[in-house]
Amino acid sequence: MTDSAVAASQGSARQDTDELLYEARDGIARITFNRPEARNALTFAMYEKLAAICEAVNHDPSIRVMVITGAGDKAxxxxxxxxxxxxxxxxxxxxxYEARIDRVLGTIDRCRVPVIAAIVGACTGGGAGIAARCDIRIGSANARFGFPIARTLGNCLSIANLARLSQLIxxxxxxxxxxxxxxxxxxxxQRIGLLSEVLDTPEAARRRADELAxxxxxxxxLTMxxxxxxxxxxxxxNAPAEGQDLILMCYMSQDFREGMEAFLNKRPPRFKGE
Incomplete structure (x- = not known):
């Protein structure tokens, strides 16, 4: 599978981004979130390219395993x-937005090959959602998981995301x-099941992920x-219940707008519950 094949399957998603790197060699597909200056925060184009790669891998029998990691040592x-x-x-x-996230994460679930996450540094929000959908998670000693939305944006996770996390932990x-x-x-x-293994350094974690792959x-x-x-x-x-009312309650609130502006302006949010 070539980058052009992935791009062709992306449809309307931006195709010229270098913020998500992809290569396939010796049966292993490797994806790298490549915005280290922004702690690899995910753009919509990055989400779409991730989904396109997962879909393309399903049609490429030469790929046997996928590894996902982030550039740098901070996230x-x-x-x-x-x-x-x-x-x-x-x-x-x-x-x-939440439908997009559910769709993209669903492509990891439905990707026919094992997906290994090599987790270094912060793994939060949408990043933690992606990691939770991977089949095996290898972390470095500085790996940290979380969904700190109750003190930042004041939004919520979809029912599908909550269900997946509940199944894990x-x-x-x-x-x-x-x-x-x-x-x-x-x-x-590692103790609660978010990580399969913990290695001392980022280099060791990525090396271990490659060894497993x-x-x-x-x-x-076919067994896998x-x-x-x-x-x-x-x-x-055990399909989750509908949760659109919960999404709207959070995203349409004044609190969500306050949380977003506070985050972008680097100040504490003042939540009012409305």
Whole structure:
């Protein structure tokens, strides 16, 4: 699969971005979020290119494993670039955004090959959502997970995202993470199932992810595909309830506008619950 093939499958998404790097070699597809100056915060174009690659991999039998990481040593991905929320003004903006995130993350679930996340530094918001959808998560000692939206933007996760997190770590831990807005350190993340392994350094974490990917290239692809798809169907059988009213309650609130402006202006938000 070439970059042009990925671009062709992107449709209307921006195709000339170098903010998400992709290469495929020796049966391994590698994706790198490449905005280290912005802690790899995700633009809409990056989300769409990630989805396009996952879809394209499903039609390329030469690819056996995928590895996702972030450039630099400070972040895997620090959520969605907040500046893109400034244009939000209607219910359709809010519902469309969460539908986009659910669709993009769903392509990771449905990607036929194992997806390994090599997590270095901050893994928050949309970045943590992507990592949670990966099949194996390898972290460095400085990896930190979280959804600090209760003290930043005042928005919410979709029902599908909450369901996936609950399947991973249980609803009590999801509430703890979101209500306290804290970031879970690497050791605790491994203990509760957010990380499979923790390595001392960023280099060691990325090397371990590559080692696992190289090993899996030699394994039976249909066994791995059947296992991944079977578990996806089990999870999907308990389909989550509708949650559009909850999305609108948060994204259409004065609190969300206040949280966004406070974040962009580097000041504490003043939430009023309205």
């Amino acid at each position: 895997f991905a620090a959520g969605t670039d907040i500046s893109q929320f400034r244009a939000f003004s209607t219910p359709e903006d809010a519902l469309g 249980g609803p009590a831990r999801v509430k703890d993470m979101i209500f306290t807005a804290r970031l879970v350190e690497a050791e605790e993340a 190289t090993m899996m290239v030699g394994h039976a692809p 595909q059947a296992t991944k798809e079977g578990l996806r169907r089990i999870a999907e059988h």
